[in-house]
Amino acid sequence: xxxxxxxxxxxxxxxxLLGKRDYVDHVDKVDTVEGVVKIDPAELGDRKVxxxxxxxxxxxxxxxDVIGLSFRRDIWIHHIQLYPDAGYKPTLTEMxxxxxxxxxxxxxxxxxxxxxxxxxxxxxxPGPDDKGKPCGVDFEVKxxxxxxxxxxxxxxxxKDTARLVIRKIQFAPDNTGSGQxxxxxxxxxxxxxxxxxxxxxxxxxxxHGEAIPVKVKVKNDTNKVVKKIKITIDQxxxxxLYSADKYTKNVLTEEFNETVEGNATFxxxxxxxxxxxxNKEKRGLSLDGRLKEEDTNLASTTVLRPGMxxxxxxxxxxxxxxxxxxxxGGGKCSRFLGDGDLTLRLVLKGAAPxxxxxxxxxxxxLLSLCRISISDxxxxxxxxxxxxxxxxxxxxxxxxxxxxxxxxxLSITGIVMLAYADGFHSNSITGVALGVGSASTLAxxxxxxxxRVGEVGPGAVCVxxxxxxxxxLVNLGGVVSYPALISLxxxxxxxxxxAVDWCMSxxxxxxxxxxxAFGIISAGFLLLLLPEDWDERALRWFGTLWHGQDETMLGxxxxxxxxxxxxxxxGVAALP
Numbered sequence: 014x015x016x017x018x019x020x021x022x023x024x025x026x027x028x029x030l031l032g033k034r035d036y037v038d039h040v041d042k043v044d045t046v047e048g049v050v051k052i053d054p055a056e057l058g059d060r061k062v063x064x065x066x067x068x069x070x071x072x073x074x075x076x077x078d079v080i081g082l083s084f085r086r087d088i089w090i091h092h093i094q095l096y097p098d099a100g101y102k103p104t105l106t107e108m109x110x111x112x113x114x115x116x117x118x119x120x121x122x123x124x125x126x127x128x129x130x131x132x133x134x135x136x137x138x139p140g141p142d143d144k145g146k147p148c149g150v151d152f153e154v155k156x157x158x159x160x161x162x163x164x165x166x167x168x169x170x171x172k173d174t175a176r177l178v179i180r181k182i183q184f185a186p187d188n189t190g191s192g193q194x195x196x197x198x199x200x201x202x203x204x205x206x207x208x209x210x211x212x213x214x215x216x217x218x219x220x221h222g223e224a225i226p227v228k229v230k231v232k233n234d235t236n237k238v239v240k241k242i243k244i245t246i247d248q249x250x251x252x253x254l255y256s257a258d259k260y261t262k263n264v265l266t267e268e269f270n271e272t273v274e275g276n277a278t279f280x281x282x283x284x285x286x287x288x289x290x291x292n293k294e295k296r297g298l299s300l301d302g303r304l305k306e307e308d309t310n311l312a313s314t315t316v317l318r319p320g321m322x323x324x325x326x327x328x329x330x331x332x333x334x335x336x337x338x339x340x341x342g343g344g345k346c347s348r349f350l351g352d353g354d355l356t357l358r359l360v361l362k363g364a365a366p367x368x369x370x371x372x373x374x375x376x377x378x379l380l381s382l383c384r385i386s387i388s389d390x391x392x393x394x395x396x397x398x399x400x401x402x403x404x405x406x407x408x409x410x411x412x413x414x415x416x417x418x419x420x421x422x423l424s425i426t427g428i429v430m431l432a433y434a435d436g437f438h439s440n441s442i443t444g445v446a447l448g449v450g451s452a453s454t455l456a457x458x459x460x461x462x463x464x465r466v467g468e469v470g471p472g473a474v475c476v477x478x479x480x481x482x483x484x485x486l487v488n489l490g491g492v493v494s495y496p497a498l499i500s501l502x503x504x505x506x507x508x509x510x511x512a513v514d515w516c517m518s519x520x521x522x523x524x525x526x527x528x529x530a531f532g533i534i535s536a537g538f539l540l541l542l543l544p545e546d547w548d549e550r551a552l553r554w555f556g557t558l559w560h561g562q563d564e565t566m567l568g569x570x571x572x573x574x575x576x577x578x579x580x581x582x583x584g585v586a587a588l589p
């Protein structure tokens with residue numbers, strides 16, 4: 014044993030000695046914690062000497078504790094009474110003998126068996142200005158003097174306590190198994206020829222500092238040229254003990270200047286090495302438990318055994334490798350249509366579904382206006398934004414937002430109130446139903462546009478929607494100006510339509526029910542305009558008012574990079 018770890022209490026009555034501070038989790042068993050406590054019983058009085066091993070999850074700094082509320086939760090704890098003798102006699106090992114020789118008389122050995130279902134030590138990397146103990150899962154051996162092992166009414170003085178933090182680390186078995194493989198076939202808009210990307214690993218488990226060879230195969234059947242290959246590794250930290258937080262941090266991004274010409278194939282193994290040295294400034298990154306200022310490494314992947322309770326693990330860590338092909342493109346229309354021959358058939362093939370949906374939406378809207386007023390029809394049409402959100406949530410897997418669900422409920426409530434405003438007669442119900450059909454078709458049009466086209470420039474919009482002149486202007490307005498400005502313009506059609514009804518001497522009965530329906534639909538429409546991070550912005554703004562300075566929440570990156578134009582990705586292959 015090259016080194017003994019030693020800690021003495023402030024009163025010099027207790028001294029804790031350990032032979033090591035790293036204990037390996039072998040999946041089926043964990044290294045035994047063996048140590049010695051040297052006791053000076055001169056001033057013990059009626060107190061006893063205890064030693065404990067505790068596994069705890071810390072999710073806040075000590076200086077944030079207020080009114081007795083601690084941001085710490087004990088996952089597992091075990092106590093042993095060392096003095097006076099209570100009959101505890103551990104089996105002495107070679108480690109005990111060595112520590113007893115170094116400590117001298119009045120020394121008492123102890124042994125702890127760490128259960129296999131406990132998590133490994135994980136530390137969330139603090140920011141440059143953070144102080145105190147970092148958040149994460151840690152193990153601590155503590156010896157102290159008290160009348161009882163755990164008495165909430167008894168106060169234990171800090172000077173009567175000695176403690177050492179230990180680390181439970183994950184063991185990587187030699188039998189790593191076969192590696193993962195993923196593939197994706199990406200087709201370009203208005204082109205029948207795809208690009209096939211396949212990425213694979215030779216094994217499942219890699220050690221810290223070991224090169225990860227990623228085998229990449231590309232079959233390029235298009236006329237496009239693959240300019241480079243980009244490989245990224247993302248670390249996902251799932252905090253499940255007290256909430257359902259998930260933090261994803263990029264730990265490696267590397268680009269390889271490998272070119273794949275059109276109608277060609279490519280196969281090569283590209284090595285990558287993720288290191289903590291390249292991620293020192295990333296706040297919230299998961300690391301293997303840190304012991305004071307000792308260097309550590311990126312957190313190991315959490316190994317779950319069958320039947321294990323995930324909530325006891327506290328923090329789950331996993332990694333994912335992504336391979337991107339960066340494909341060149343010509344002008345804006347060329348990047349959208351492809352590099353092949355541009356024919357009328359290709360243009361109509363891409364534009365026909367959108368033209369048909371837009372025509373059906375407009376036709377249904379005109380039919381609804383024959384049965385209800387223009388203001389009612391405009392109000393129902395504004396609900397298309399709510400329907401588009403629901404379809405995007407289901408079909409495009411957009412982020413779930415409670416405020417937008419509330420907005421959708423308000424829109425549906427407003428539609429029902431509009432149908433009821435005139436007493437549920439046939440024309441009112443039929444007109445509102447046709448309006449809902451028009452709004453739903455328009456919502457499907459918007460979602461399909463995002464699915465098929467995504468974010469494109471004015472050139473691609475003009476080519477795609479060449480059969481729909483009016484909608485070209487609407488989409489160009491969203492590209493040139495701001496989408497929120499266009500949306501507010503749509504909302505203003507409600508009072509504008511009411512003014513038209515009044516000017517044309519059309520009977521417009523603005524009852525309380527109809528006025529409430531207009532207000533509810535408008536409120537839902539405005540809620541849909543809130544950005545995805547509106548809650549974080551609001552909390553940050555209130556924090557600025559309260560504290561006088563901006564505060565950054567855990568898990569966010571410091572700073573932001575200025576986006577630059579990049580080649581369009583042909584596809585992504587992810588290896589969990």
